[in-house]
Amino acid sequence: MTRTDLDDLFAPEVIADPYSYFAQLREADPVHWNERFQLWVITGYEEVVWLLRHHELFSSAIMKHSTSPPYPPVDPEDLPLFDEVREFRGDQLVEQDRPEHLHQRGVVHEYFTPTAMESWRPFVRNAVRELLDELEPLGRMDVLTVFAAPLPVRIIAQMMDVPFEDRDYLRELADSILYMNRGEPWRLRPLTEGMRGIVEYAAPLVEERLECPGDDFISILARGEKTGVFTRHQVLVNTGLLLFAGHETTMNLICNGLLALIRHPDQWDRLRADPAGKARLATEECLRYDPPVKSTQRIAAEDVELGGRTIRKGDRIRWIMAAANRDPSAFPDPDRFDIGRQPNPHVSFGSGIHYCLGVALARMEGQEVFRALAERFPRLELATEEVEYQPSIQFRSLKSLPVTWTQGDQ
Amino acid sequence: MTRRLDVFVDHSRCVGNAMCLATAPGVFAHNADRQSEVVDPAGDTEEKILEAAFNCPTGAIRVEVDETGKRLFPRAG
Numbered sequence: 001m002t003r004t005d006l007d008d009l010f011a012p013e014v015i016a017d018p019y020s021y022f023a024q025l026r027e028a029d030p031v032h033w034n035e036r037f038q039l040w041v042i043t044g045y046e047e048v049v050w051l052l053r054h055h056e057l058f059s060s061a062i063m064k065h066s067t068s069p070p071y072p073p074v075d076p077e078d079l080p081l082f083d084e085v086r087e088f089r090g091d092q093l094v095e096q097d098r099p100e101h102l103h104q105r106g107v108v109h110e111y112f113t114p115t116a117m118e119s120w121r122p123f124v125r126n127a128v129r130e131l132l133d134e135l136e137p138l139g140r141m142d143v144l145t146v147f148a149a150p151l152p153v154r155i156i157a158q159m160m161d162v163p164f165e166d167r168d169y170l171r172e173l174a175d176s177i178l179y180m181n182r183g184e185p186w187r188l189r190p191l192t193e194g195m196r197g198i199v200e201y202a203a204p205l206v207e208e209r210l211e212c213p214g215d216d217f218i219s220i221l222a223r224g225e226k227t228g229v230f231t232r233h234q235v236l237v238n239t240g241l242l243l244f245a246g247h248e249t250t251m252n253l254i255c256n257g258l259l260a261l262i263r264h265p266d267q268w269d270r271l272r273a274d275p276a277g278k279a280r281l282a283t284e285e286c287l288r289y290d291p292p293v294k295s296t297q298r299i300a301a302e303d304v305e306l307g308g309r310t311i312r313k314g315d316r317i318r319w320i321m322a323a324a325n326r327d328p329s330a331f332p333d334p335d336r337f338d339i340g341r342q343p344n345p346h347v348s349f350g351s352g353i354h355y356c357l358g359v360a361l362a363r364m365e366g367q368e369v370f371r372a373l374a375e376r377f378p379r380l381e382l383a384t385e386e387v388e389y390q391p392s393i394q395f396r397s398l399k400s401l402p403v404t405w406t407q408g409d410q
Numbered sequence: 411m412t413r414r415l416d417v418f419v420d421h422s423r424c425v426g427n428a429m430c431l432a433t434a435p436g437v438f439a440h441n442a443d444r445q446s447e448v449v450d451p452a453g454d455t456e457e458k459i460l461e462a463a464f465n466c467p468t469g470a471i472r473v474e475v476d477e478t479g480k481r482l483f484p485r486a487g
Contacts, residue, residue, distance in 0.1 A: 052426075053426045053443070054444070102432055105429075109429055113467065114467070114469045349425075352425065352426045353426075355425045356467075359468075360467065
């Protein structure tokens, strides 16, 4: 394979199967300079973990530092909208470095701890049950649109403590914000509409929760404004972050995990033999094997030596969890899908100070979903010859996941 | 009056999130791999140590009473 081939991150075959492509790259050059996109691509497990744990060397403030235009390209007349995207994303918690990041994360961290999230399990379990009760008699569904997409929105709406009847509108906003990850040249229009929508929707709620705080997520953020950690704009865009970060990632966990289980009937049968007992490790393996997020960015904050290469201050870096999770130096037989795999130190939630804030919620959603599906359906069949993915380098997002099942089977 | 605690960090779980270092800096420090180590189990108040354990995003911190071995975190059940 030529050097040029190795640099086309958006080639259709790379979007369809990132694992073969990144495995090749990891073997040939685990700290690779991609000439075409002018960025470093880090694929080795050890290198990825080292990078993530040295946050002082690699800035997360991408929007502040990067001047690259949106890719895939957008309609030229829409380019001014990208400033709006920058402003929105640049003020989110995930784009901050220390010391601000520590103060801001400190405000919301406690809300998402494993112990705190455990109290949400009955709500999550019930939401899964309600959705599946409606769907089961149909005998078929597009998992993505009727199950994996509405589920996280229901949970997030509850965490925001907004009226039940607002759920559909929140879902609309969440769907608009999904355009962040799409390839359509007109995508900045629905995206910025969604961003404006969530800011307008959250603004009166923030006012209200500043006056009468509850134990919901918006109240927690608003408290951060009272103590001077957040500006009002930061409270609003971080409300949007919760809606977005918990939406697409959870959709992908459910769809990619279920697809892996359907394609490995022996593993589905293992899960079915003891859904409650096996759902925890099975969820971790789904996260490792086909992670919701394939890669994330950093910017070098100074010159850094990594894997024998010199990364220069200001260089863009993409680290690939989809490659690190399949590194044979960290995972025996890495391309095998094994729902009992242990240990399973995958990097699908990152590592270091930016380790996914919603990790405990994501895990719980995965566990409850895979458990419920295995308890309910003896066999799910894929109702399409081929599955297609969104043309994103960051997210591993199916465009749809049609499945069928036979009712009344035992 | 203060009881002695034993504090453990499970390195198969620790991802170096470093919130424990911010909460109880007298107890926890990072090693060369940027994982938490207990440098002094008496380096902070019991309240702060339990807060650090509670807030660990991967549940990597275990806290016990030294004298009795009674587990304070994670709570049983």
